[in-house]
Amino acid sequence: MSFSVEAARELFPALNANHQGTIQTFLDGPGGAQLPQTVLQAMNDYFIKGNSNLGGAFASSKHTEEVVERGREQAKTLLNAASANNIVFDANMTSLTFKLSRAISRDWQPNDEILVSALDHYSNVSSWQQAAADKGVTVHQVNIDPTNCNLDYAHLESLLNSNTRLLALTHASNTSGSIVDLQRVIAKAKSVGAMIYVDAVHYVPHRLVDVQQLGCDFLLCSAYKFFGPHLGIAYVADPWLEQLKPYKVAPATNLGPGRFETGTQSFSAIAGMSAAVDYLAHWNPQQNKRAALVASFEQFAAHEQALSQHFLERLAAHPKVTLYGEKTLHRLHMRTATFSMRWPSIPPQQIAAMLGEHNIATWYGHFYAQGMMEQLGLMDKGGVLRVGFMHYNTHQEVDRLWDLLDKFCS
Numbered sequence: 001m002s003f004s005v006e007a008a009r010e011l012f013p014a015l016n017a018n019h020q021g022t023i024q025t026f027l028d029g030p031g032g033a034q035l036p037q038t039v040l041q042a043m044n045d046y047f048i049k050g051n052s053n054l055g056g057a058f059a060s061s062k063h064t065e066e067v068v069e070r071g072r073e074q075a076k077t078l079l080n081a082a083s084a085n086n087i088v089f090d091a092n093m094t095s096l097t098f099k100l101s102r103a104i105s106r107d108w109q110p111n112d113e114i115l116v117s118a119l120d121h122y123s124n125v126s127s128w129q130q131a132a133a134d135k136g137v138t139v140h141q142v143n144i145d146p147t148n149c150n151l152d153y154a155h156l157e158s159l160l161n162s163n164t165r166l167l168a169l170t171h172a173s174n175t176s177g178s179i180v181d182l183q184r185v186i187a188k189a190k191s192v193g194a195m196i197y198v199d200a201v202h203y204v205p206h207r208l209v210d211v212q213q214l215g216c217d218f219l220l221c222s223a224y225k226f227f228g229p230h231l232g233i234a235y236v237a238d239p240w241l242e243q244l245k246p247y248k249v250a251p252a253t254n255l256g257p258g259r260f261e262t263g264t265q266s267f268s269a270i271a272g273m274s275a276a277v278d279y280l281a282h283w284n285p286q287q288n289k290r291a292a293l294v295a296s297f298e299q300f301a302a303h304e305q306a307l308s309q310h311f312l313e314r315l316a317a318h319p320k321v322t323l324y325g326e327k328t329l330h331r332l333h334m335r336t337a338t339f340s341m342r343w344p345s346i347p348p349q350q351i352a353a354m355l356g357e358h359n360i361a362t363w364y365g366h367f368y369a370q371g372m373m374e375q376l377g378l379m380d381k382g383g384v385l386r387v388g389f390m391h392y393n394t395h396q397e398v399d400r401l402w403d404l405l406d407k408f409c410s
Contacts, residue, residue: 002283002284002299003283003284003296003299003300003303003391005303005391005392005393005394008391008392009392009394011036011037011038011279012034012035012036012037012392013035013037013040014026014034014035015034015392019359020359022359023359024359024360024361025359025360025361025397025400025401026361026390026393027360027361027362027387027388027389027393027397027401028361028362028363028388029205029225029338029388029389029390029393030174030202030225030338030363030367030386030388031363031367031386031388032224032225033205033224033225033226033227033390034227034390034392035227035228035229035272035276036227036275036276036279038275038278038279039227039228039229039272039275039276039279040272041275042271042272042274042275043229043268043269043271043272043275045271046067046267046268046271047268049063050063051267051268052064053264054068064267067267067270067271067274068089068265068267068270069084070274071087071089071270071271071273071274072084072085072087072257074273074274074277074278075087075233075235075273075277077277077289077290077293078204078208078209078226078277078280078293079209079210079211079219079221079233079235080209080210080211080212080213080290081211081212081235082212082238083238085241085256085257086235086236086237086238086241086257087233087234087235087236087257088233088234088235088236088257088260088261089231089232089233089234089257089261089265089270090231090232090234090260090261090262090265091230091231091232091266092222092230092231092232093123093199093201093220093221093222093232093233093234094123094127094232095232096220096232096233096234096260097123097124097127097197097199097220098127099246099247099260099262100197100218100234100236100244100246100260101127101128101130101131102131102246102247103244103245103246103247103260104131104166104195104197104240104244105128105131105132105134105135105137106244106245108131108132108135108137108165109135109137110135110136110137111163112135112137112138112163112164112165113137113138113139113140113159113161113163113164113165114128114132114137114138114139114140114164114165114166114167114168115139115140115141115142115156115159115160115164115166115167115168115169115194116128116129116139116140116141116142116168116169116371117141117142117144117151117156117168117169117170117371118141118142118143118144118371118372118374118375119142119144119149119150119151119169119170119173119176119178119180119369119371119372120168120169120170120173120199120369120371121170121174121199121201121202121367121368121369122368122369122370122371123199123368124168124169124170124197124199125141125168125370125371127168128166128168128197137165138163140159141371142155142156142159142169143155143375144371144372144375146375146376148176148178148325148326148327148334149173149175149176149178149324149325149326149340149372149376150173150176150178150179150180150325150326150334151169151178151180151181151185153181153184153185156185156188157188160188160189160191160192160194161192162192162193164189164192164193164194165194165195166194166195166196166197167185167189167194167195167196167197168197168199169182169185169196169197169198169199170198170199170200170201170202170203171198171199171200171202171203171209171219172200172202172203172206172207172335172336173202173325173338173369173372174201174202174338174367174368174369175324175338175340175366175367175369175372175373175384175386176324176325176326176335176338176340176372177202177325177326177335177336177337177338177339177340177388178325178326178334178335179203179207179333179334179335179336182198182214182216183213183214183215186214186215186216190215195217195218196215196216196217196218197216197217197218197220198214198216198218198219198220199220200219200220200221201220201221201222201225202225202336202338203221203336204221204225204226205225205226205227205390206300206301206304206336206337207297207301207336208293208294208297209221211235211237216235216237217236217237217240218234218235218236218237218240219234219235220232220233220234220235221233223269223272223273223276226276226280227276227279227280228269228272228273228275228276228277229266229268229269229272229273230266230269231266231269231270231272231273233273234260236257236260241256241257241259242259244259246259246260247262248260248262249262277289277293280293280296280297281293281296282296283295283296283299284296284299299391300391303391304336304337304389304390304391305332305333305337306395307337307389307393307394307395307398308332308335308337308339308389309329309332310395310398310399311337311339311387311389311398311402312327312329314398314399314402315339315341315402317406318405318409318410320343320344321341321342321343321344322341322342322344323339323340323341324340324341324342324376324384325338325339325340336388337388337389337390337393338386338387338388338389339386339387339388340384340385340386340387341384341385341386341387342378342384342385343385343409346409347382348364348365348382348383348384348385349364349365349382351364351385351405351408351409352364352385354404354408355401355404358404360400360401360404362385362386362387362401363385363386363388364382364383364384364385364386365382365383365384366378366379366383367383367386387401
């Protein structure tokens with residue numbers, strides 16, 4: 001079954017639900033995607049078969065163990081990890097990062113340095129700043145390039161040195177949509193012996209990740225961004241899986257990914273995440289699921305780039321609107337279909353409220369990208385209006401958005 005946006009939309013109940021007499025237009029994908037029916041059913045099925053914890057000598061507990069094992073295999077395939085044991089689950093990416101930052105920073109010394117970036121969501125900044133403060137470690141923040149709201153690569157490379165212990169960096173900005181050239185950055189960071197911690201939350205719904213090709217030490221994502229439920233996923237490379245000393249309850253396992261999974265996990269969410277990976281792969285049924293995912297994501301990216309081109313063509317009629325991020329059509333491969341804008345005299349909140357009254361879902365504000373907003377001088381000015389397209393969005397929805405913006409914001 002080859003991908004088509006019409007076929008995809010049929011699988012998502014929320015995209016076809018009547019709201020106040022109209023079908024809602026979801027252009028809020030960067031804040032969380034809608035879920036296909038198969039994901040909802042998988043979560044429901046888990047509870048129907050019995051809600052039990054791990055380790056019991058009875059059927060529902062054994063079923064839970066199967067759900068977790070399959071979940072690790074599914075996440076392994078999605079990220080192309082070497083082993084399912086490299087996959088760790090928790091409530092969300094932020095919780096995982098605070099947890100992992102404490103284990104990673106245990107042996108930091110006062111002369112050490114770490115790098116964070118102004119491009120990042122602050123879940124991948126504050127966690128490290130606070131861990132560094134505990135250890136007396138110096139934190140440097142890499143600037144963005146204001147011309148395209150991507151990373152200032154020259155600034156990053158100027159900060160790397162033999163004292164750099166860790167580089168925490170996003171794969172794609174949740175605000176500007178800018179995609180970071182991670183392979184370039186990782187090669188530079190590895191040359192000075194730094195550990196690489198990647199936030200791929202915004203990247204994973206739009207492009208397929210390959211952690212082995214990247215060579216990163218850690219990579220995190222969230223299932224609710226790639227058409228699943230709220231669940232944080234961490235890839236922890238060898239040898240850190242066994243070498244790090246996590247903060248944990250004494251009797252808990254000290255083997256494998258369970259070392260980092262404090263407390264009872266959301267087993268229904270793990271089941272839903274597995275179903276989300278199946279959904280992503282089902283457009284190109286092949287014996288090898290990873291190959292199916294590669295083909296699916298190529299189709300998703302092509303459709304999203306066509307939406308981006310149409311969006312930018314409509315934006316061209318509004319020369320007074322400021323767009324933050326890549327603006328040229330020949331560089332669409334360097335951004336996701338996520339666009340942040342400001343009008344010269346209308347606050348973002350007011351525009352988002354107007355669109356919401358017409359059943360178009362968008363977001364406004366800073367999106368926890370505090371460093372970017374501060375560098376752009378927008379933190380205390382209401383931030384930006386953010387519009388984000390997923391592979392289930394249509395050209396007609398782009399037009400519906402701009403028709404309203406043309407009418408109310410001209």
